[in-house]
């Protein structure tokens with residue numbers, strides 16, 4: 049049985065209709081041409097002139113983390129701490145015996161301390177994680193459960209015991225103490241995350257999940273693999289594999305995994321390294337102190353030797369490395385490792401995730417080394433309001449999205465659950481570079497055009513993920529597409545984020561319909 053999609057406009061095509069058979073687009077053409085091919089029993093879908101794009105690809109996120117976030121207490125819309133505490137108190141009533149109270153998503157300017165959370169409960173462990181995921185506020189019960197005392201010290205992490213603020217590597221102590229979700233729970237998270245993606249027109253993601261919980265990488269990996277085997281994935285995943293240390297990565301390679309293992313529903317992608325923290329939490333590693341905190345330069349997660357060990361191991365197995373670097377000191381570290389160890393021209397597609405605070409010499413080096421860049425234009429919404437305070441004049445070469453886009457392979461994403469995935473909002477922010485929430489702008493000479501921004505979620509994104517059979521509405525391609533209420537290229541820029549996703553089809557299956 050085939051399905052004919054009729055009377056639409058198609059990105060990068062003059063055709064107005066196309067035919068989908070099984071999971072492939074088998075023919076594109078005029079309405080007349082496609083109608084002729086329809087046989088009895090075939091389905092027709094009338095699209096009333098709406099705009100069809102290849103399904104968006106979000107090239108860096110945490111799908112499991114997104115699903116967990118959607119299942120937990122979401123605090124992303126909170127504007128003051130009173131609201132957060134109120135919601136936390138209400139959530140307490142809904143918990144089952146033995147469950148921790150987990151919340152996430154409030155921004156860094158809101159301070160929650162241990163005393164406030166103890167007032168809600170001293171019996172149930174409470175962990176509220178900030179939007180960036182690098183800092184959490186906890187109550188006394190959570191500290192006790194994690195075995196954290198006034199004396200606890202942790203490398204590349206920080207614990208403010210009195211106020212109950214836990215940062216970076218210290219968060220692992222909390223994760224260790226929590227009950228591990230089993231495979232069926234993980235699959236529930238994957239389904240939830242995928243469902244959210246489908247509603248935003250996303251059909252493929254680069255996703256970083258292997259250290260989402262304290263378990264070995266095998267547990268989340270199996271959850272994905274089993275769903276892919278049974279054809280249950282509603283979003284394609286290229287896994288950005290993160291590990292706690294090089295030894296764990298080495299075991300993964302010994303198990304026979306490397307980039308390209310898997311199928312089009314779930315495939316092993318690059319090795320992912322997290323080198324520093326976040327700008328909001330002032331844990332991004334800077335070469336000079338923060339402008340609004342002269343005592344802090346942020347946190348580098350690994351020493352140089354460990355980063356190099358990871359890199360050389362990956363390269364030996366032809367696995368690209370992509371590195372989370374937000375501050376310029378993290379960038380210095382990884383650029384040094386890339387420069388000294390990488391093949392000329394970067395044939396393996398090693399890259400950088402975030403590309404935020406940098407100096408001119410670093411930007412030049414990124415272009416010279418031809419690094420692949422994974423940007424998040426959605427971050428502008430929040431960061432435009434804090435970047436000047438945090439780094440002052442260092443903003444000049446920061447978030448240089450246009451320069452990157454025009455010179456090296458650059459694709460977009462959300463880093464969900466840091467920001468909720470939303471390609472249309474991401475496209476608008478890439479162009480306006482102006483926060484929708486506070487109206488502040490970031491150096492406008494680095495704005496993308498609408499065309500570039502749209503491609504950063506489609507053509508460039510598929511190239512980045514290496515999904516060669518996706519990303520076009522053309523014969524022989526996978527039937528992965530989204531139907532939009534309007535064409536972003538013809539919409540007033542401030543209205544782009546209001547365009548609606550009307551339908552999403554992945555692998556020939558309708559996974560979302562309004």
Ligand SMILES: [Zn+2]
Pocket residue numbers: 108109110256463
């Ligand atoms: Zn991330």
